[in-house]
Amino acid sequence: MCGVFGVSLPPGSGTEAAAVASTGLFGLQHRGQESAGLAVSDGAEIFLYKDLGMIAQVLDDRRLPSFHGDLAIAHCRYSTTGSTIWENAQPTFRLGPRRAVAIGHNGNLVNTRELLSQLEGGRARLAATTDTELLTTLLADEQATDTVEALLQLLPRVRGAFALVILDKSRIIGLRDPHGFRPLVLGRIAEVAAATDAALWATEGARDGWVLSSETTGLDIIGAEYVRDVEPGEMVILESGREPRSVRFAAADPALCVFEMIYFARPDSYMEGRNLYEVRRRMGEQLAAEHPADTDLVMPVPDTGAPAAAGYAEASGIPFREGLVRNRYTGRTFIQPSQTLRHRGVTMKLNPLREVVRGKRLTVVDDSIVRGTTTKQIVALLRKAGAAEVHVRISAPPIFHPCFYGIDTQIATELIAATSSIDEIRDFIGADSLGYLSIKGVLAALDLPYDRFCFACFDGRYPEPVPYDSNRRKFMLEEPVPAHG
Ligand code: SF4
Numbered sequence: 001m002c003g004v005f006g007v008s009l010p011p012g013s014g015t016e017a018a019a020v021a022s023t024g025l026f027g028l029q030h031r032g033q034e035s036a037g038l039a040v041s042d043g044a045e046i047f048l049y050k051d052l053g054m055i056a057q058v059l060d061d062r063r064l065p066s067f068h069g070d071l072a073i074a075h076c077r078y079s080t081t082g083s084t085i086w087e088n089a090q091p092t093f094r095l096g097p098r099r100a101v102a103i104g105h106n107g108n109l110v111n112t113r114e115l116l117s118q119l120e121g122g123r124a125r126l127a128a129t130t131d132t133e134l135l136t137t138l139l140a141d142e143q144a145t146d147t148v149e150a151l152l153q154l155l156p157r158v159r160g161a162f163a164l165v166i167l168d169k170s171r172i173i174g175l176r177d178p179h180g181f182r183p184l185v186l187g188r189i190a191e192v193a194a195a196t197d198a199a200l201w202a203t204e205g206a207r208d209g210w211v212l213s214s215e216t217t218g219l220d221i222i223g224a225e226y227v228r229d230v231e232p233g234e235m236v237i238l239e240s241g242r243e244p245r246s247v248r249f250a251a252a253d254p255a256l257c258v259f260e261m262i263y264f265a266r267p268d269s270y271m272e273g274r275n276l277y278e279v280r281r282r283m284g285e286q287l288a289a290e291h292p293a294d295t296d297l298v299m300p301v302p303d304t305g306a307p308a309a310a311g312y313a314e315a316s317g318i319p320f321r322e323g324l325v326r327n328r329y330t331g332r333t334f335i336q337p338s339q340t341l342r343h344r345g346v347t348m349k350l351n352p353l354r355e356v357v358r359g360k361r362l363t364v365v366d367d368s369i370v371r372g373t374t375t376k377q378i379v380a381l382l383r384k385a386g387a388a389e390v391h392v393r394i395s396a397p398p399i400f401h402p403c404f405y406g407i408d409t410q411i412a413t414e415l416i417a418a419t420s421s422i423d424e425i426r427d428f429i430g431a432d433s434l435g436y437l438s439i440k441g442v443l444a445a446l447d448l449p450y451d452r453f454c455f456a457c458f459d460g461r462y463p464e465p466v467p468y469d470s471n472r473r474k475f476m477l478e479e480p481v482p483a484h485g
Pocket of ligand 1: 257
């Protein structure tokens with residue numbers, strides 16, 4: 001996943017752009033918790049700070065006053081290429097013969113090996129092991145003096161998923177690959193918004209400005225207004241004190257990741273003109289129609305299963321009840337469980353409400369099963385708490401195929417649906433019954449055509465061809481260089 005954010009404020013905004021960018025990034029924290037970073041330009045120099053950890057740990061108030069400049073980009077990382085090490089945190093930065101650039105990237109390239117072969121000096125020049133580092137170096141090397149021109153030279157050679165925010169000394173460029181696998185929206189900070197919402201410290205006193213954000217939640221948190229989506233194959237150029245400019249670098253062939261709609265993005269986000277809570281609630285309604293269950297309660301797996309569970313309950317007439325409490329402080333952090341705690345797995349995250357669960361027949365709604373191990377633990381937890389029956393319902397189709405476009409799903413052999421029948425999965429997770437929503441059901445809930453989305457992990461129809469050895473891609477830039485080159 002990853003979250004990317006960019007902001008352009010009028011000249012003379014002091015440290016305001018850094019404050020707005022880091023605050024906006026908080027609205028995207030769910031997209032990546034491994035590292036965070038910020039790059040700011042004052043028109044003459046680019047300043048960069050990044051580190052491993054959550055946004056609050058990395059971009060705290062003590063650091064922000066050093067970041068003067070009207071242009072800022074920010075990034076939070078969920079790794080899909082390269083390990084979780086400091087060097088791989090973003091934004092990346094590269095000083096080339098014609099430009100200095102910093103990049104925040106959401107997505108995953110599929111022709112990294114091919115691009116590496118085009119890099120003068122080869123892998124030894126890379127300071128990090130990510131496809132973003134490679135892209136940044138290639139962009140810094142481009143002959144054209146102007147960054148937009150350089151991108152027009154480079155981008156036709158780049159394939160895969162990339163929603164980027166790029167900072168040079170004088171502008172921010174936000175762009176989406178021709179399929180638009182990953183989202184990016186344009187928003188506006190209007191003077192009136194700042195005046196009416198003084199509680200939002202980041203926008204207090206701010207004048208008009210323009211922002212780019214992976215999701216609308218990044219706009220909401222700073223009080224910015226949604227203007228429009230950045231189109232697939234489009235660059236939007238932000239310069240301090242100017243209206244945005246649009247440059248098309250490729251024809252659009254839309255294929256937004258449908259998993260953004262099902263699970264990844266926040267439910268209060270808007271994508272494709274749809275509120276995602278409402279989309280997910282309708283997926284629950286569809287699921288109830290496709291896979292009814294005769295039970296006493298409908299229960300979500302928190303937090304992401306909640307909207308679909310609400311829809312399932314409404315459509316089935318079965319009461320909705322929360323029976324699992326999530327510990328919000330053991331998310332994806334850098335605290336690795338000790339040997340003693342490792343086997344406890346899901347109990348570190350979820351605790352059942354025994355009074356609710358005991359003696360009840362439950363319909364448990366979640367949004368996906370990847371390996372099946374988490375669902376198995378949840379079912380066992382509920383049975384141990386006294387559930388009479390556990391019927392699992394999934395508000396997405398079975399995942400048969402890996403993702404190559406920026407979601408770190410397992411290689412095909414680790415996906416339980418790729419190697420087991422539905423009955424075998426039901427037996428593995430220990431449920432009384434199991435039902436998945438169909439692709440048709442997802443489309444009915446979206447009320448949008450199939451060809452607007454990527455459904456590849458469900459049906460194997462990859463919008464962008466992937467190389468045969470892509471299963472090894474994540475650590476591709478960390479493998480030993482073959483002796484023959
Ligand atoms: S393969 Fe699946 S997770 Fe990856 S972009 Fe397509 S729909 Fe999304």
